Amino acid sequence: MDATPGPRRTPTDPPEAISPKRFHDAEGVDDWRVLYWGAHAFFRAPTYSAGAAFVAAITSRDEVAGHEPDIDLRHEGVAVKLISRDVRDLSTRDVEVARLISAVAREHGLVADASALQVVQTAVASPEGADVTPFWSIVLGYVRPNRTHLVDPLRRGSSVFLQPTDAVGPQRGRMHVDVCVPHDQVHARIEAALAAGGRIVDDSFAPEWWTLADAENHKVDVTTWWGRESTRLDERRPAD
Template sequence: MGRMDVEPITPQQFHDADGVDDWRVLYWGAHAFFRATSYAQAARFVAAVAELAAPTRHDPDVDLRREGVAVKLITRGIRNLSTRDIELARRISEAARDLGLDADPSALQIVQAAVASPPSADVTPFWAAVLGYVRPNGSHLVDPLRRNPSFFLQREDRVAPGRGRMHIDVSVPHDQVYARIDAAVAAGGRIADDSFAPEWWTLADAENHGVDITTWWGREAVRLEEQREQ
């Protein structure tokens, strides 16, 4: 389908919808994890998801493990959430209940590495080659099969030539973020910057390595192009 065939929605609109309590908006989509009691039960659920998606031509990303099944929904034509994602999320949750799988939002997270370098430097070809990733837009590199963490290429005036730096972004469910921050602080970290909260908090370990803990709060879209640039 083309861009004009669907209606984009914000993360807030997704979460305000009925029947999507199992789902959480993280980076680039709505995610759910359904715990299974066996690999066979999880496989039956995957088959049910495939049956639901087949007539819609709106295929989710599905990851089958013995612990359960992770599902990500996004409308690819617009690289954003749409009303189609709400409809399919409801039906997938119903299938999970019918097959005896329970949703576990606490298992959800998306990890991304952010590589900062001066605007004059072009390190993108190196990272694309060494990772075997593709470049969907000017600021990101992604695994073509969407299995592994993405890389955010961040142009930063404050970084001197030859002094590039990296940090990690961790996108977590909005209702899990404070517990995650508290756990990190209790484990020896500190909150280095909360001026952008609740969209993200910057934490640091004892050696001052940075991690941004992020949520969908404050985001109007989940498209790659609109991922915030620091």
């Protein structure tokens, strides 16, 4: 299924917002996985210089430079995140740019590795009316893009989810970690965690998330885009 837009639009019109499912159903995006707040890819590079040359090549393309993806160059390779900030969601433009970036990666001999992708978030629960946002914002140096999240303004560190206590189930604790992984990697990640001494506490929300715990009962939600409201475009995700 292709994710190309229907009606003709002018260049100044915002792109058409699409669901994670529609992104993954599009042709030419096999290198990419939808995680929290965007489509992500990681391209292994044989050397730092090879990764830098790839970054220079993709940012020289007007389609990529105009979209301003988040690009992280490391010795191991290049991580790229796409999100359409003008619609605060995935869009048809993200599909087009993802295809272009993957094509340039192939030209440069870089290989995508979806197993390296993840997004980590810390959830902090507090009673209604207990405004802890100023404290967490100042102590972390984060900004607040919406009512429930704090994010690193340079989008490097883990985000913080300010979770209302009425949304916290029994025996959940006041803080936990969310780990968003590719939908086709989640079962392998859970099996590895169980083999490392973890246990499944709750799988009633699967495939949206599975709650795991370590031997000391610290909780982790291993999550994917499967089953989320965002697959129906019913919620907005922080784009910054």
